Amino acid sequence: xxxxxxxxxxxxxxxxxxxxxxxxxxxxxxxxxxxxxxxxxxxxxxxxxxxxxxxxxxxxxxxxxxxxxxxxxxxxxxxxxxxxxxxxxxxxxxxxxxxxxxxxxxxxxxxxxxxxxxxxxxxxxxxxxxxxxxxxxxxxxxxxxxxxxxxxxxxxxxxxxxxxxxxxxxxxxxxxxxxxxxxxxxxxxxxxxxxxxxxxxxxxxxxxxxxxxxxxxxxxxxxxxxxxxxxxxxxxxxxxxxxxxxxxxxxxxxxxxxxxxxxxxxxxxxxxxxxxxxxxxxxxxxxxxxxxxxxxxxx
Ligand SMILES: [Zn+2]
Ligand SMILES: [Zn+2]
Numbered sequence: 001x002x003x004x005x006x007x008x009x010x011x012x013x014x015x016x017x018x019x020x021x022x023x024x025x026x027x028x029x030x031x032x033x034x035x036x037x038x039x040x041x042x043x044x045x046x047x048x049x050x051x052x053x054x055x056x057x058x059x060x061x062x063x064x065x066x067x068x069x070x071x072x073x074x075x076x077x078x079x080x081x082x083x084x085x086x087x088x089x090x091x092x093x094x095x096x097x098x099x100x101x102x103x104x105x106x107x108x109x110x111x112x113x114x115x116x117x118x119x120x121x122x123x124x125x126x127x128x129x130x131x132x133x134x135x136x137x138x139x140x141x142x143x144x145x146x147x148x149x150x151x152x153x154x155x156x157x158x159x160x161x162x163x164x165x166x167x168x169x170x171x172x173x174x175x176x177x178x179x180x181x182x183x184x185x186x187x188x189x190x191x192x193x194x195x196x197x198x199x200x201x202x203x204x205x206x207x208x209x210x211x212x213x214x215x216x217x218x219x220x221x222x223x224x225x226x227x228x229x230x231x232x233x234x235x236x237x238x239x240x241x242x243x244x245x246x247x248x249x250x251x252x253x254x255x256x257x258x259x260x261x262x263x264x265x266x267x268x269x270x271x272x273x274x275x276x277x278x279x280x281x282x283x284x285x286x287x288x289x290x291x292x293x294x295x296x297x298x299x
């Protein structure tokens with residue numbers, strides 16, 4: 001399996017990172033897209049992957065930093081001659097999200113206009129995604145992979161169920177687990193057990209979490225570096241990649257202003273990536289990398 005980190009940021013706009021999106025590729029040409037945050041389609045092109053060849057998309061949850069590129073992905077691959085409709089798996093409200101986008105939805109005018117051309121009008125099926133609601137357990141299987149889902153804890157369930165995914169290759173038995181956004185969970189230890197690669201969110205360094213707790217901003221919905229180290233060790237994963245970084249390492253003056261809502265502005269800077277590594281290392285001594293956009297990992 002090959003993993004390409006298309007986007008590695010959390011929700012704040014970041015000039016150096018796209019929003020959450022990971023491409024898992026099996027047998028060189030079977031693609032599985034985990035989340036489709038802003039910038040995902042453009043990053044596929046930069047990774048020399050044709051978006052029209054990506055046919056299975058899984059949403060971990062419906063925060064915009066995990067789904068906002070989907071209309072661009074679907075519409076642009078439609079006009080680039082997509083040959084099969086995308087299968088989209090996600091929480092129960094995924095169907096509502098998809099139905100609000102295309103015919104009769106936000107992009108209806110665009111679709112009606114383009115469909116005037118006979119060639120485009122004949123391919124309308126390509127922008128009618130096959131939407132499937134995810135429940136914990138086996139959620140997708142084809143000749144190449146089995147994909148499993150498990151609940152994680154991030155948004156209240158009545159607003160949006162949130163999921164982690166485990167992709168297992170049928171060709172060589174290798175496994176990749178993506179946590180989505182979540183607080184630290186014992187169930188993740190079981191779900192990621194012995195995985196060849198765990199890609200886990202690590203949104204804030206400990207310094208920011210301490211500050212957020214002190215001033216009363218919610219901290220419960222993400223995983224601290226120290227807790228991530230404990231999970232990786234208990235799950236006995238072979239490789240760990242931390243991702244979903246909340247721009248705390250920026251030197252950009254505009255972005256610093258945004259991050260200043262979450263931590264003291266004088267704390268913000270590249271040194272905080274080292275702080276994350278130090279805190280993970282207190283509990284985990286295996287293979288560890290900090291994600292960056294277009295990072296390629298061969299599993
Ligand atoms: Zn997120
Ligand atoms: Zn989220």
